[in-house]
Amino acid sequence: MPEPRTFRDEPVSFVRRSGRMSEAQERAFAELSPRYLLEVPRDVAWTSVHPEARLDPAAEYGRDGRLIVEIGSGQGHAIVHAASTRPDDDFLAVEVFRAGLARTMLDADKAGAVNLRLIEANAPEVLSTYLPEGRAEEVWIFFPDPWHKKRHTKRRLVRPGFPQTVARALAGGGTLRLATDWEDYALQMREVLDAAPGFERAFDGDWAERFDGRVMTAFERKGIAKGREIRDLAYRKVSKG
Template sequence: MPHKSFDPTTFRDKPVSFVRRSGRMTPSQVRAWDEHRAKYVLDIPHGAAATSVADGVTGDPEQIFGRRAPLVVEIGSGQGHAILHAAETRRDTDFLAIEVFRAGLARTMIRAELAALDNLRLAEVNAPELLEKYLPEGSVDEIWVFFPDPWKKERHKKRRLVSADFARIAHRALRPGGVLRLATDWEDYAEQMRDVLDAAPGFERDFAGEWSDRFDGRVLTAFEQKGAEKGREIRDLAYRRA
């Protein structure tokens, strides 16, 4: 019987928006992971794939954070620059960073410990599954998607995170009046995001004109600066759950 090859970019019948790279962590990152993951990283049992969420597994934000507070979820938090800044300056709000690259999570932990953050948790899972299966419906105040992988080649665009299915999942997770914030430096992806969300049931624009103003809660990162220096326009969008 021939061996069936495994495509690491898919989960079951849905493509995922990332390829999980096995980057080596520094000794300080390994130490941070070992010492602090129990405090920061949600213990979410996995299903068929390494970053999947097992069926029937759910989490209650009030139990996770030990209080009732607004909840912001960032998808693809990278090294944590945006969410760390927000968690430090908005202590009355809880933040959940979703990232599949462990080195980025470890670096986020290091800075979280230095800032003594109690309002930040991390999840090493596929973000749409966490929003659809793990979190209660209507439990999130804001979802952030800043500079997701644009999957530039035409044959790869099906892997882009923002799709009609993602809009459905985000709508489920957001409370009424909650906001989905997006940013990208890739023009055709920005246009796709806007087309998808303009057509998505239950969402309305939270901006006037062609694009949203830059979200002032997003710190300027080296990644964004590099894109701007290359002449790419930074496009922001914001949609509110009606």
């Protein structure tokens, strides 16, 4: 008999919540999804990506532009701002919470961001199989869930093994940008990326300068108000050859 299929090999970095959406968000999801949300073949779980599914950026965006991917785009503030101010680049937002996806689509529609697409999926699966190898110029991970309780830290997105997943999706010379307001997670990120083959620091000193493409959000202000320092990191994928 065939071996039973594994639900997932590793713990995911999120808990899928079924939070209620407003009427506007429900309407946005129904009306704007055909324009913005990618239809992805699923594997075992609803947020999974079938391992044989592949994105064709040129077909999806109608051109062969630079691709920037944001992991855990939340309400979409950073990526909508970037997409609306950088029309020559293409942007992909990866998020699992529907309310955030709906808000992102609403704001993208208002901003006329035609160069933005969204995917409702588990990020490592998007990076490891769905994106063409070496296609992304940048990958952004801003304020990922810190899973600050010690028993939950194994769920953190940035942990040993994850850099190899990102490296597959990044072009040679491409940049991984990160930010968090949790000091211990920032230290873990830096330790993991410093030790990762194929990456080098794209900053001097202890921390990177604040990425000017990351707009200030209510979430970031809340962290600052609680006395937490925002720490940025940036790593470059070392080109082969």
